[in-house]
Amino acid sequence: MKAEIIAVGTELLLGDIVNTNAQYLAKELAQLGITVHYQSVVGDNPARLTECVKQAKSRSDILLFSGGLGPTEDDLTKETVAAAFGDTLVFDAAQMEKIESFFKRTGRPMAPNNRKQAMIPAHGKKIENDNGTAPGVIFADGTQYAILMPGPPKELKPMFEARVKPFLKSLCGGAIVSISMREFGIGESHLETIVKPFLDDTNPTTALYAKDGEVLLRITAKAESTLQAQSICAARADEVQAALGAFYYGRDVDGLEEVVVPLLAQKQLQIATAESCTGGLLSSRITNVSGASSVFSFGCCTYANIAKEKAIGVSHATLQQFGAVSSQTAGEMAAGVAKAASAHIGVGITGIAGPTGGTPEKPVGLVYIGVYYNQKVYIKKITEGERGRAHVRWMATQNALDMVRRLLQGLPCAEDVQIFCAGEPADINRHTKSSI
Amino acid sequence: MKAEIIAVGTELLLGDIVNTNAQYLAKELAQLGITVHYQSVVGDNPARLTECVKQAKSRSDILLFSGGLGPTEDDLTKETVAAAFGDTLVFDAAQMEKIESFFKRTGRPMAPNNRKQAMIPAHGKKIENDNGTAPGVIFADGTQYAILMPGPPKELKPMFEARVKPFLKSLCGGAIVSISMREFGIGESHLETIVKPFLDDTNPTTALYAKDGEVLLRITAKAESTLQAQSICAARADEVQAALGAFYYGRDVDGLEEVVVPLLAQKQLQIATAESCTGGLLSSRITNVSGASSVFSFGCCTYANIAKEKAIGVSHATLQQFGAVSSQTAGEMAAGVAKAASAHIGVGITGIAGPTGGTPEKPVGLVYIGVYYNQKVYIKKITEGERGRAHVRWMATQNALDMVRRLLQGLPCAEDVQIFCAGEPADINRHTKSSI
Numbered sequence: 001m002k003a004e005i006i007a008v009g010t011e012l013l014l015g016d017i018v019n020t021n022a023q024y025l026a027k028e029l030a031q032l033g034i035t036v037h038y039q040s041v042v043g044d045n046p047a048r049l050t051e052c053v054k055q056a057k058s059r060s061d062i063l064l065f066s067g068g069l070g071p072t073e074d075d076l077t078k079e080t081v082a083a084a085f086g087d088t089l090v091f092d093a094a095q096m097e098k099i100e101s102f103f104k105r106t107g108r109p110m111a112p113n114n115r116k117q118a119m120i121p122a123h124g125k126k127i128e129n130d131n132g133t134a135p136g137v138i139f140a141d142g143t144q145y146a147i148l149m150p151g152p153p154k155e156l157k158p159m160f161e162a163r164v165k166p167f168l169k170s171l172c173g174g175a176i177v178s179i180s181m182r183e184f185g186i187g188e189s190h191l192e193t194i195v196k197p198f199l200d201d202t203n204p205t206t207a208l209y210a211k212d213g214e215v216l217l218r219i220t221a222k223a224e225s226t227l228q229a230q231s232i233c234a235a236r237a238d239e240v241q242a243a244l245g246a247f248y249y250g251r252d253v254d255g256l257e258e259v260v261v262p263l264l265a266q267k268q269l270q271i272a273t274a275e276s277c278t279g280g281l282l283s284s285r286i287t288n289v290s291g292a293s294s295v296f297s298f299g300c301c302t303y304a305n306i307a308k309e310k311a312i313g314v315s316h317a318t319l320q321q322f323g324a325v326s327s328q329t330a331g332e333m334a335a336g337v338a339k340a341a342s343a344h345i346g347v348g349i350t351g352i353a354g355p356t357g358g359t360p361e362k363p364v365g366l367v368y369i370g371v372y373y374n375q376k377v378y379i380k381k382i383t384e385g386e387r388g389r390a391h392v393r394w395m396a397t398q399n400a401l402d403m404v405r406r407l408l409q410g411l412p413c414a415e416d417v418q419i420f421c422a423g424e425p426a427d428i429n430r431h432t433k434s435s436i
Numbered sequence: 437m438k439a440e441i442i443a444v445g446t447e448l449l450l451g452d453i454v455n456t457n458a459q460y461l462a463k464e465l466a467q468l469g470i471t472v473h474y475q476s477v478v479g480d481n482p483a484r485l486t487e488c489v490k491q492a493k494s495r496s497d498i499l500l501f502s503g504g505l506g507p508t509e510d511d512l513t514k515e516t517v518a519a520a521f522g523d524t525l526v527f528d529a530a531q532m533e534k535i536e537s538f539f540k541r542t543g544r545p546m547a548p549n550n551r552k553q554a555m556i557p558a559h560g561k562k563i564e565n566d567n568g569t570a571p572g573v574i575f576a577d578g579t580q581y582a583i584l585m586p587g588p589p590k591e592l593k594p595m596f597e598a599r600v601k602p603f604l605k606s607l608c609g610g611a612i613v614s615i616s617m618r619e620f621g622i623g624e625s626h627l628e629t630i631v632k633p634f635l636d637d638t639n640p641t642t643a644l645y646a647k648d649g650e651v652l653l654r655i656t657a658k659a660e661s662t663l664q665a666q667s668i669c670a671a672r673a674d675e676v677q678a679a680l681g682a683f684y685y686g687r688d689v690d691g692l693e694e695v696v697v698p699l700l701a702q703k704q705l706q707i708a709t710a711e712s713c714t715g716g717l718l719s720s721r722i723t724n725v726s727g728a729s730s731v732f733s734f735g736c737c738t739y740a741n742i743a744k745e746k747a748i749g750v751s752h753a754t755l756q757q758f759g760a761v762s763s764q765t766a767g768e769m770a771a772g773v774a775k776a777a778s779a780h781i782g783v784g785i786t787g788i789a790g791p792t793g794g795t796p797e798k799p800v801g802l803v804y805i806g807v808y809y810n811q812k813v814y815i816k817k818i819t820e821g822e823r824g825r826a827h828v829r830w831m832a833t834q835n836a837l838d839m840v841r842r843l844l845q846g847l848p849c850a851e852d853v854q855i856f857c858a859g860e861p862a863d864i865n866r867h868t869k870s871s872i
Contacts, residue, residue, distance in 0.1 A: 023454045030450045038488075041476070042473075209452065273737070277723075281724075284715050299739070
């Protein structure tokens with residue numbers, strides 16, 4: 001079954017509001033196994049709306065509309081779609097009463113044009129609206145349906161959930177299930193070559209999307225029952241996970257911190273952070289996970305050298321000899337904050353976020369990340385170039401979280417990570433120790 | 437001139453992401469005086485994309501595309517639009533070099549399919565992408581144009597701003613200038629009543645948008661020259677600013693931190709932060725402003741009580757008697773971190789971000805914010821309710837930054853702020869001192 005989503009409203013065309021209804025409906029339809037081939041936005045203009053409805057009707061089974069059901073003169077969606085579906089509108093006394101009592105209850109005066117909202121299809125169906133005065137409507141033409149819902153999300157969502165979804169389910173039958181899989185440390189195109197064997201399958205499908213320095217894979221399966229769909233999905237996800245190895249980090253999670261915090265909790269380990277260029281972004285990400293308090297008690301943002309010395313005991317000599325942005329400083333920050341917080345794991349980040357402050361030797365985008373764990377210090381150097389302050393900071397926290405994730409999962413920490421014993425000077429250039 | 441916006445991407449049709457590009461582009465086009473009649477979303481499907489391009493070309497002068505420029509096989513936007521505009525694609529060695537050096541710089545291996553991104557129009561134009569490997573392109577057919585931009589907003593927005601907007605301006609003639617004005621501490625509807633006299637003017641226009649706990653006002657003027665447009669804009673902005681008073685905080689800035697950091701630098705003041713429920717979000721926002729190092733040297737994230745005592749000297753008795761989430765603790769955190777960092781200003785934030793951890797007395801969403809400055813401690817209590825962990829944390833940092841901003845500008849700190857002398861117990865319930 002093919003559907004398309006049509007949003008009606010000048011405020012969308014002007015960019016005054018974001019079309020979140022389209023995303024909500026698209027996701028819900030995907031869950032129901034209904035394919036959405038098109039989404040569109042048109043203004044409150046009868047000629048353009050008519051053209052749009054005609055075209056949609058020529059190619060789709062279900063037309064889902066949001067918006068245009070208001071009481072004002074330019075709200076013409078209902079009339080326009082009725083005409084395209086060979087239906088007419090009639091006055092519904094029960095609906096009018098509902099509208100009148102709504103205004104009474106909220107103590108607002110009712111304008112005469114609200115009468116327009118009491119018009120419902122002569123042949124189609126009215127859909128009750130529990131959160132506003134505009135009812136939804138369904139028009140039918142053979143096996144084609146137009147479903148009109150109000151624009152405000154707080155009216156549209158409950159209406160869809162309670163009344164439209166059951167109607168659509170009755171039309172399609174079957175179940176659809178998705179699993180999202182997150183990967184870090186691998187580019188979209190490299191990842192594609194690994195999962196290529198799965199990309200052409202139609203059930204389950206496998207799709208990949210680039211996201212803020214990582215890649216998201218989505219596996220989707222259709223079957224007669226939810227249980228069957230789940231099992232098809234899970235089997236494919238296992239195959240994909242095996243193919244991806246250490247790059248894969250989690251299913252149905254929103255980011256690395258959502259994997260790292262539960263891992264720490266499970267192992268009853270405490271983490272502490274010392275941040276320079278990321279300025280608290282790492283601790284902010286960790287503590288944005290509900291329940292972080294069981295694994296995190298202290299972080300610090302040692303922006304100035306003196307703060308690095310005073311708060312977490314980075315040695316003055318190290319700062320003098322190697323500078324604040326160095327593997328040595330990152331290592332001492334990591335070990336130092338772990339000690340200061342009596343934590344099992346310490347993370348130290350120091351770098352040049354830019355746009356200023358770079359030198360030929362230490363350019364903008366250079367960041368050292370140190371992780372202290374079990375008497376060892378792991379150091380990674382990243383070079384993000386001049387891709388913006390926010391990007392450099394984000395990637396530094398991504399790498400830090402991924403290093404911790406790999407250590408906790410007993411995986412190789414990363415290809416180019418150097419390892420030192422705590423207390424040993426962490427000179428990334430001098431040492432040639434092989435990575436784990 | 438009529439335009440339409442076409443977003444290409446299966447992830448939009450599946451509802452995996454919200455089409456924020458459409459809103460961004462729609463708003464920008466409205467600013468330029470270009471009318472957007474349609475927006476649409478299609479998948480990476482050549483047949484449907486071709487149909488969509490043909491139809492758009494039949495009714496619009498400018499077709500703006502986002503997405504579909506990736507390196508993978510199903511990214512076919514460029515090829516499809518080229519065909520519709522009678523153009524072909526040729527290999528661009530310079531672009532290939534750029535892509536190769538991008539991969540070299542970031543230390544990632546380049547997959548062969550990235551070569552696809554080095555294909556540019558034979559007759560049209562390449563648009564440089566400073567933030568990724570996919571260049572944008574322009575195809576022309578007489579006075580009709582197709583402009584293709586990459587899908588990720590952090591690539592599309594800077595490309596539009598720096599290269600596409602000037603191109604569109606050259607097509608339209610005349611000059612258009614906008615000023616954005618930011619307000620905090622006032623709701624959208626309240627603000628609307630204040631600026632109502634300006635809302636119906638057509639030149640300059642005044643529009644308002646709600647944003648993450650604040651309001652954005654945009655003034656736009658058209659004139660024959662940029663200088664004229666600037667002067668019309670600035671005059672209206674001054675009137676609006678006078679009407680808004682202390683709620684207004686900045687022009688053409690992205691957030692409160694972009695006003696607070698320069699204010700601190702100008703007054704040569706140092707700020708330090710002690711965060712509990714916000715976990716580093718405040719220091720992260722401050723240090724995301726380039727040049728923050730001149731005003732910020734130390735922040736800490738004292739999540740556990742013991743960390744509050746050890747790192748910034750919150751007294752054990754205070755924590756025992758009033759609890760971690762109290763005005764007293766917020767006050768001692770603010771004064772304590774200022775002392776620890778030898779800073780002029782200290783900010784302390786403590787609260788319950790949720791979703792768990794609330795009690796009837798101290799519900800989820802309750803946050804105390806303390807600001808120490810000039811021997812005084814200012815305390816604000818906010819109650820954000822159960823609107824999500826991220827929202828509570830964000831609003832806590834918004835209020836903290838606004839309190840600092842107002843103190844630095846000599847404005848009343850906020851209606852309900854309590855003031856204490858440093859060292860005095862900050863009991864927000866007992867004291868009835870009037871606010872400043």
